Amino acid sequence: MLEKELIRQITLDLTGIKSVVGTLGEIRAAEKVYHFLNALDYYTQHPDYLTLSDLKEDTLGRKNVVALLKGEKGHSQDTVILIGHIDTVGVADYGNIKKYATDPIKLQELLGNKKLNDDTLKDLASGDWMFGRGIFDMKAGVAAQMALLKKLSESVDQLEGNVVFVAVPDEEGNSRGMLSAVDELLRLGEENDLTYIAAVDTDYMSPRFPGDDKKYIYIGTVGKILPCFYVYGKETHVGQVFEGLDANLLASKILREVNLSFDLCDVVENEVTLPPISLRLQDLKSKYSVQTVNEAYLYFNYSTHSSQPDEVLTKMKTKAEKAFKNALHRLNDEYRSYCRAADIPFQEVPWSVQVLTFEELYSAVRAEVGVSIDESLDKLKQELLKKKPDDRIYSLRIVRELRRHWSNKNPVIIVFFAPPYYPHNYVRGKDENERKLLAAVNEAVAHVSTEHPYKFVVKKFYPYISDLSYCSISRDSKVINALVSNMPGWNEIYSLPIESIQKLNVPVVNIGPYGKDAHKFTERVNMPYSFEVMPKILEKTVRLLLDR
Numbered sequence: 078m079l080e081k082e083l084i085r086q087i088t089l090d091l092t093g094i095k096s097v098v099g100t101l102g103e104i105r106a107a108e109k110v111y112h113f114l115n116a117l118d119y120y121t122q123h124p125d126y127l128t129l130s131d132l133k134e135d136t137l138g139r140k141n142v143v144a145l146l147k148g149e150k151g152h153s154q155d156t157v158i159l160i161g162h163i164d165t166v167g168v169a170d171y172g173n174i175k176k177y178a179t180d181p182i183k184l185q186e187l188l189g190n191k192k193l194n195d196d197t198l199k200d201l202a203s204g205d206w207m208f209g210r211g212i213f214d215m216k217a218g219v220a221a222q223m224a225l226l227k228k229l230s231e232s233v234d235q236l237e238g239n240v241v242f243v244a245v246p247d248e249e250g251n252s253r254g255m256l257s258a259v260d261e262l263l264r265l266g267e268e269n270d271l272t273y274i275a276a277v278d279t280d281y282m283s284p285r286f287p288g289d290d291k292k293y294i295y296i297g298t299v300g301k302i303l304p305c306f307y308v309y310g311k312e313t314h315v316g317q318v319f320e321g322l323d324a325n326l327l328a329s330k331i332l333r334e335v336n337l338s339f340d341l342c343d344v345v346e347n348e349v350t351l352p353p354i355s356l357r358l359q360d361l362k363s364k365y366s367v368q369t370v371n372e373a374y375l376y377f378n379y380s381t382h383s384s385q386p387d388e389v390l391t392k393m394k395t396k397a398e399k400a401f402k403n404a405l406h407r408l409n410d411e412y413r414s415y416c417r418a419a420d421i422p423f424q425e426v427p428w429s430v431q432v433l434t435f436e437e438l439y440s441a442v443r444a445e446v447g448v449s450i451d452e453s454l455d456k457l458k459q460e461l462l463k464k465k466p467d468d469r470i471y472s473l474r475i476v477r478e479l480r481r482h483w484s485n486k487n488p489v490i491i492v493f494f495a496p497p498y499y500p501h502n503y504v505r506g507k508d509e510n511e512r513k514l515l516a517a518v519n520e521a522v523a524h525v526s527t528e529h530p531y532k533f534v535v536k537k538f539y540p541y542i543s544d545l546s547y548c549s550i551s552r553d554s555k556v557i558n559a560l561v562s563n564m565p566g567w568n569e570i571y572s573l574p575i576e577s578i579q580k581l582n583v584p585v586v587n588i589g590p591y592g593k594d595a596h597k598f599t600e601r602v603n604m605p606y607s608f609e610v611m612p613k614i615l616e617k618t619v620r621l622l623l624d625r
């Protein structure tokens with residue numbers, strides 16, 4: 078079978094297994110991958126190198142597939158990691174044809190009867206595209222990796238160095254598959270004396286704007302963090318509006334300072350992150366009354382190329398201070414005008430700017446009340462853990478409780494982090510592995526572009542949040558401390574295997590299949606590129622990485 082035929086067939090087989098994140102389908106998809114590899118001669122000879130292993134503390138019993146392939150030429154310990162996720166998002170977006178979301182052949186027929194935009198209709202008619210849930214994100218990518226592993230295993234005597242392939246679930250959820258894989262990779266590395274030099278993912282790649290015909294390869298990945306603000310104002314009656322400090326006013330000023338602010342974008346090597354965008358803004362009043370709002374909560378999705386948690390925390394604190402100042406200005410200005418019109422004496426409002434990080438608040442309260450604060454917080458945590466609230470709400474409740482124990486009852490903004498956290502991976506060429514990856518990818522792309530005249534562009538940051546984030550994390554204790562000490566639910570509702578990720582510490586690249594509309598019912602993969610061109614770049618990159 079031609080390689081592109083094989084990749085097409087595996088893609089169809091994998092897509093046919095509905096593996097929506099958080100369901101048992103993820104286990105079936107892992108089994109499918111496992112059985113394919115298990116049937117290869119190489120794994121018949123080396124059964125120990127192929128495992129279907131349980132995720133840590135996973136109530137669904139989901140599994141990773143881990144396959145080691147040891148080159149038999151020379152004695153190189155260099156090892157390339159191939160990562161692919163086998164889960165997909167749900168299928169509700171397919172509406173009345175959702176039964177066929179994972180049946181590309183039938184789906185192709187049914188989509189013909191749907192109202193689709195011109196671009197989709199054109200692709201549907203061309204015969205170059207295949208539709209289906211997960212086909213593009215990222216079963217076609219996993220298929221290319223499986224085909225490569227098969228190919229390499231057939232001439233293992235020609236291969237110097239090693240490859241470890243991991244197929245993981247839960248990428249579209251909480252990355253539990255990848256986070257378990259990090260420890261498995263370390264264990265496997267120790268047992269077999271492997272030196273990991275790079276990780277290669279084949280997650281999806283899309284046009285960046287309508288009409289974009291470039292094909293992107295990304296060396297590195299974007300990160301994401303969730304800065305949160307708990308706002309505590311001063312309540313008043315609607316009859317004395319200038320006697321209080323409306324928490325909604327403070328929150329709106331924070332929103333204005335942070336939301337979409339270009340000055341918070343990371344610009345690295347001419348690549349810019351999207352600015353922060355609010356994901357929540359709420360006051361904490363439970364019902365109608367004529368008392369004004371004295372508590373509010375907001376948080377933002379914050380993308381990073383270079384900013385570390387300690388820097389983000391400082392930037393958020395500065396923004397909150399400015400927001401606080403702006404709120405007091407507005408209050409004083411409006412009060413002055415009001416006093417003039419009402420002919421009463423004006424006096425500036427009594428509050429001043431007060432912004433603390435969670436860590437600072439904790440220190441302040443701890444200094445006042447001692448260990449009893451830990452007992453109070455523990456009690457609350459026990460209650461909360463029973464109710465399993467949303468991670469963001471859990472975090473908020475801890476902050477709220479902590480402030481309640483503080484003797485300072487003046488208005489304050491507390492800045493902290495809530496889960497999840499995805500570190501960015503910036504490959505600048507600072508060490509041997511990074512330089513090698515940059516060179517290998519560039520050479521592989523140049524090589525393939527002589528045969529296939531696509532407009533290839535090598536960029537630095539894979540723009541979609543992915544498991545690649547967990548291939549490295551800052552080794553600076555100041556950075557890690559800023560994250561951990563300001564995330565109230567750390568080690569309770571959320572944690573990362575920080576030391577393991579620090580040890581793994583490899584640069585990453587995403588060489589993706591090409592397609593459109595990931596997470597939409599028109600999700601589709603472009604076959605000529607994804608089954609033939611992208612696999613060549615993948616293979617060439619892996620071979621160049623292992624070439625000494």
Ligand SMILES: [Zn+2]
Pocket residue numbers: 162214215248280281
């Ligand atoms: Zn994906």
